[in-house]
Amino acid sequence: MTYMSGNKQVAVITGGNGGIGKSIARSLLRDGFFVVLADLKDEVADTARDLENETNGNILGMMADVTDFTSTVELFNNIRRETATESVSVLINNAGITRDATIRKMTYEQWDQVMRVNLYGAFNCTKQVVEGMIGNHFGRIINISSISRYGNRGQANYAASKAGLVGLTLTLARELGKYGITSNAISPGIINTEMISTIPAEILKDYENKIPSGRLGKPEEVAELISFLCSEKASYINGEVININGGFFF
Numbered sequence: 619m620t621y622m623s624g625n626k627q628v629a630v631i632t633g634g635n636g637g638i639g640k641s642i643a644r645s646l647l648r649d650g651f652f653v654v655l656a657d658l659k660d661e662v663a664d665t666a667r668d669l670e671n672e673t674n675g676n677i678l679g680m681m682a683d684v685t686d687f688t689s690t691v692e693l694f695n696n697i698r699r700e701t702a703t704e705s706v707s708v709l710i711n712n713a714g715i716t717r718d719a720t721i722r723k724m725t726y727e728q729w730d731q732v733m734r735v736n737l738y739g740a741f742n743c744t745k746q747v748v749e750g751m752i753g754n755h756f757g758r759i760i761n762i763s764s765i766s767r768y769g770n771r772g773q774a775n776y777a778a779s780k781a782g783l784v785g786l787t788l789t790l791a792r793e794l795g796k797y798g799i800t801s802n803a804i805s806p807g808i809i810n811t812e813m814i815s816t817i818p819a820e821i822l823k824d825y826e827n828k829i830p831s832g833r834l835g836k837p838e839e840v841a842e843l844i845s846f847l848c849s850e851k852a853s854y855i856n857g858e859v860i861n862i863n864g865g866f867f868f
């Protein structure tokens with residue numbers, strides 16, 4: 619079955635089955651996008667069906683491994699076929715993992731896994747959309763960086779990957795701005811999703827006490843910023859890295 623996107627613009631969210639990904643999907647569905655959630659496990663199809671029922675919007679869930687270039691080629695071929703659209707309008711590079719350890723204990727595998735998902739994944743997906751966006755003279759690329767980009771104990775791999783995303787973002791802005799494409803990164807603080815369940819309770823409490831806004835962030839708050847960056851209102855914001863962290867820095 620082919621799901622025509624009609625006159626709707628197509629927005630792709632990687633890691634779309636996660637806490638922030640689902641919230642972004644809700645906001646973009648409300649904004650009238652045809653949304654594609656891409657994620658590792660087949661549960662993503664159920665998530666998409668649930669969100670379709672909840673919002674009455676147009677959404678598909680597709681399995682893909684962003685670390686695998688061939689998998690991303692297939693993903694975007696499937697998206698173009700299923701939505702009968704030549705060009706994806708919005709790409710949110712949101713898939714991300716942590717494998718925390720101090721540099722003395724960090725293994726090569728921990729370093730490699732995080733770089734492959736967080737940084738290579740963004741490159742692989744960006745490569746699949748750039749030519750279509752140039753042809754369409756429109757595009758929004760949003761990379762989800764992190765407060766850890768400034769450096770954080772136990773996160774050499776994650777911090778390096780998230781700082782790397784900033785370099786990618788700023789370069790895309792310089793190269794693609796003239797084609798009507800904006801490239802921005804957002805840098806969330808501590809957002810209440812599954813990802814932070816690996817932070818020990820006492821450390822999380824300590825962070826919470828130090829957050830000037832007095833609480834953890836909500837995925838919906840991140841999603842609203844992304845919704846704005848995807849809108850016409852944000853057409854002159856390009857090459858920015860926007861913190862959304864309640865005023866908190868490590």
Ligand code: NDP
Binds near residue numbers: 633657763806810
């Ligand atoms: P989640 O762990 O809830 O979601 C991440 C999603 O990415 C998961 O569904 C995960 O699948 C998926 N994923 C992992 N590897 C791959 C892969 N190879 N290909 C495709 N999908 C994959 O995390 P959040 O929603 O909290 O995080 C979303 C983004 O926001 C991440 O980039 C994260 O680094 C960033 N961020 C989060 C913060 C927070 O405090 N929560 C703070 C700052 C930034 P699976 O579950 O199967 O592994």
